[in-house]
Amino acid sequence: MLSIYLAFLEVSFKRQITYRIANWAGLFTNAFFLFFKVALFEAIYVGNEVVGGLNSTSAMAYAGLAQVLVMVIPQWGNIGVGEEIRSGQVAIDMCRPVNYYFLTMSKRLGISLYYVLMRAMPLAALGIFVGILIPFKNLAHIPLFIISVVMGSWIANSYHFLVETSAFWIENARGLKTLSTGIIYFLSGIILPINFFPVWAQNISRFLPFEYTINVPIQIYLGTGSNIFELMFFQLIWCLVMSAQCIWVLSKGENQLTVHGG
Amino acid sequence: MSYQKSYILELLGYFVVTGIDFAAIYFLFESFPAVKGWSLWEIVYLYGLGSSALAIAQLSGEVLEDMSLIIRNGEFDQVLIKPISPLLFLMPQSFRLDRFARLAQGVLASGFSFYYLNIIFSWTNVALFLCSFFSLIIIFISLFLANAATSFWTIQSSEVFNAFTYGGVEMSKFPLTIYKRWMQVLFLFFIPIGFVIFFPTSILFEKENLLNFPKFSAFLSPFIAIAFFGVIWVYWRVGIRHYQSTGS
Amino acid sequence: MPLIRVENLKKEFRVHKTSGGMMNSVKGLFFSRGEVVNAVDDISFGIEKGEFVGYLGPNGAGKSTSIKMLTGILVPTSGDIVVGGITPYRDRKLNSKNIGVVFGQRTQLWWDLPPIDSYKLLGKIYRRPSKEIQLKIEFLTELLELQEFIKSPVRKLSLGQKMRCELAAALLHSPEILYLDEPTIGLDVVAKDSIRAFLTRLNETEKTTIILTTHDMGDVEKLCKRVIVIDSGKIIHDSSIERLRNRFGNHRVLEVEYDEFSEFSLPENVTTVKNIGNRFFYQFDSDKIKAPELIKRILEHNSISDLSLVDVDIEEVIRKIYHEKRTV
Numbered sequence: 001m002l003s004i005y006l007a008f009l010e011v012s013f014k015r016q017i018t019y020r021i022a023n024w025a026g027l028f029t030n031a032f033f034l035f036f037k038v039a040l041f042e043a044i045y046v047g048n049e050v051v052g053g054l055n056s057t058s059a060m061a062y063a064g065l066a067q068v069l070v071m072v073i074p075q076w077g078n079i080g081v082g083e084e085i086r087s088g089q090v091a092i093d094m095c096r097p098v099n100y101y102f103l104t105m106s107k108r109l110g111i112s113l114y115y116v117l118m119r120a121m122p123l124a125a126l127g128i129f130v131g132i133l134i135p136f137k138n139l140a141h142i143p144l145f146i147i148s149v150v151m152g153s154w155i156a157n158s159y160h161f162l163v164e165t166s167a168f169w170i171e172n173a174r175g176l177k178t179l180s181t182g183i184i185y186f187l188s189g190i191i192l193p194i195n196f197f198p199v200w201a202q203n204i205s206r207f208l209p210f211e212y213t214i215n216v217p218i219q220i221y222l223g224t225g226s227n228i229f230e231l232m233f234f235q236l237i238w239c240l241v242m243s244a245q246c247i248w249v250l251s252k253g254e255n256q257l258t259v260h261g262g
Numbered sequence: 263m264s265y266q267k268s269y270i271l272e273l274l275g276y277f278v279v280t281g282i283d284f285a286a287i288y289f290l291f292e293s294f295p296a297v298k299g300w301s302l303w304e305i306v307y308l309y310g311l312g313s314s315a316l317a318i319a320q321l322s323g324e325v326l327e328d329m330s331l332i333i334r335n336g337e338f339d340q341v342l343i344k345p346i347s348p349l350l351f352l353m354p355q356s357f358r359l360d361r362f363a364r365l366a367q368g369v370l371a372s373g374f375s376f377y378y379l380n381i382i383f384s385w386t387n388v389a390l391f392l393c394s395f396f397s398l399i400i401i402f403i404s405l406f407l408a409n410a411a412t413s414f415w416t417i418q419s420s421e422v423f424n425a426f427t428y429g430g431v432e433m434s435k436f437p438l439t440i441y442k443r444w445m446q447v448l449f450l451f452f453i454p455i456g457f458v459i460f461f462p463t464s465i466l467f468e469k470e471n472l473l474n475f476p477k478f479s480a481f482l483s484p485f486i487a488i489a490f491f492g493v494i495w496v497y498w499r500v501g502i503r504h505y506q507s508t509g510s
Numbered sequence: 511m512p513l514i515r516v517e518n519l520k521k522e523f524r525v526h527k528t529s530g531g532m533m534n535s536v537k538g539l540f541f542s543r544g545e546v547v548n549a550v551d552d553i554s555f556g557i558e559k560g561e562f563v564g565y566l567g568p569n570g571a572g573k574s575t576s577i578k579m580l581t582g583i584l585v586p587t588s589g590d591i592v593v594g595g596i597t598p599y600r601d602r603k604l605n606s607k608n609i610g611v612v613f614g615q616r617t618q619l620w621w622d623l624p625p626i627d628s629y630k631l632l633g634k635i636y637r638r639p640s641k642e643i644q645l646k647i648e649f650l651t652e653l654l655e656l657q658e659f660i661k662s663p664v665r666k667l668s669l670g671q672k673m674r675c676e677l678a679a680a681l682l683h684s685p686e687i688l689y690l691d692e693p694t695i696g697l698d699v700v701a702k703d704s705i706r707a708f709l710t711r712l713n714e715t716e717k718t719t720i721i722l723t724t725h726d727m728g729d730v731e732k733l734c735k736r737v738i739v740i741d742s743g744k745i746i747h748d749s750s751i752e753r754l755r756n757r758f759g760n761h762r763v764l765e766v767e768y769d770e771f772s773e774f775s776l777p778e779n780v781t782t783v784k785n786i787g788n789r790f791f792y793q794f795d796s797d798k799i800k801a802p803e804l805i806k807r808i809l810e811h812n813s814i815s816d817l818s819l820v821d822v823d824i825e826e827v828i829r830k831i832y833h834e835k836r837t838v
Contacts, residue, residue, distance in 0.1 A: 025421035032425045035445060036433045043440030044294045051293050175272030182279035192286045196293045340618045342583045345606035346635050506585045506599060509523065509578065 012110030052195025168253035189215030314368025319402030329410035414501035512556030519589035551743030564734035610680030614692030670701030
């Protein structure tokens, strides 16, 4: 069973490699945003003050890390699930001995893996080279960081999956997509670190899954935020919650499909 | 869901996204007093300028983003068979009603900033705003065109110009002074987004000048923008010629 | 002076090859190799005004590449093309005013709009006065029987209806030359007939020069006066349709229904193609033996209840041409 999912992961990884030029161009875009965001965060600090737990150096590192991880933990939706549902492809997958949600997650993890190699690593190298990214404070945290990134990716992809399953019921989900993408962009901390939110906003965000996608792994890396294990525990909870929701919505959707036709 | 309902949902989506954009700026200024001497409403002005210019550029040039798809479908052949310049044929097809939502946000943001900053509507000030505004529109359209022209060489659409367009809009929301030298040079002399925004605006808000440029360079903006378009247009023609040599 | 003149036309392409496998995929990220293909390899022909020419060839033979060069979409590697006195790819807009193109699988009509709206827009693009376009639309609507659906969105039309609308769109500006790429593909018999009738009439009354690319031999037999066959970039046949039929001899097939068959020896140059019970099919070369003679021979030995005479199938001839080319 697991081997099927792993096979899809591998295929999905290979497919990404064929997009040769788009790779380099996308890397260019990411690098651009990296420099832009870092410059911004450098400019807003006047001295060595600490805001929301971040000083000038760590804020810049935050910006750098956000770009390093932005493709691995996808904020931008459009994972193809919407199209597959509309085109009927999902019905074909339903005839296979696999769960469509886990299938999608396998594919997405393959893509994330690809982006680790093609974006995260080059960008990280770039960040270290220009002195933005400070190396790990505590080497023992590296495996924890990696697990946190994987969980963050899982949550983000599940969120997009959830949004796109609306295709089972809604014809034109463009408005919903715009709305949902805007929400995750904002609340995951990628536009503005959650640390810079006013306290009331931070409190609300804590009860939403979004900051557990990209903000938390970054906090773990920087060594800010509360207890690492506490953060990762919440990530795990959200992974489970999101997965449960996705599986539930999927079964409702598949029901809809079989009862009402494509 | 009926067409109307989904349309409303889409508009709602856009307004929420704008709200979010604004919230991000607002939150930032809650935590920090200023960005290199520029205050909240001055930043909002830049935001409004960038957004509305991009919206108008999209109303005329958005179809160019789909260029690689058009080429792959063979639709571009259909365009070449007509006795009309491909640009003239394609661009009017960008017009979409829902882009007006983004335009509205941009205009609103600019309007609010005028109000809060107590900007006087003198001839000079209006001219400064319009200089930036029109020049920016032309530059954005040029970037869409450059993106489309690149599709003639690589079938996969080139994100490079997207970086400059959408990245450009993002970075134009903050004063040019915050960026590193090389970025300033890039956006002053190569992709003159920085040029057409910064000089007129720094006069408008009486900010310190960058690189000690003479004041009238603010009014050079439209010419710079048109020259930029000219260069890209030549690139586009070369691209069509290349398409005709190599087929699809 | 021919309306369309093609001389020593060549078109080379550089084709990328990708081999499968993981290592090659990753290599492909950094390098890419290509090799040169002669899509069109030194072809020459002339087409006079008013001709109806079939342009045939197997897939990948170079048909669409040649058509693209004729319409100005593609620039040749070498050679001359002159259409109506101008070079298509150099004076693209001028050439476009004079040609109409129908691509079988694609449409130039706007998908969500009724055809009539597309026509009005096309009229503006071709800079024809609106009065002229109005009359032309009425004329074509009448001729192609578009009244019922000209105001329905294109996406709602059947294939046959779409094709008729497509033809109208291509003819709005009264072009001298019409290029058709597989216009009858996917159509039912009735639709095919009506389109063929229309094209014949167009060619005869308006003297529109028509160049037809098709795999449908029915189209060729019923419409084309001349056939050009291209394979692997070279022209392997160019003649009138009668000559095409006679290329391998003037073959005809006699179909005979016997009351009761009794064996007899066939004359020379006659072969039995097949038989089903008492129904026999004989193929013979009418240069070598005339039909009445064969019939007489048959009647000498047998009594028959029915007979019919059929000219050889074009498809058969084309097949032989391809085969001959391959084995040479």
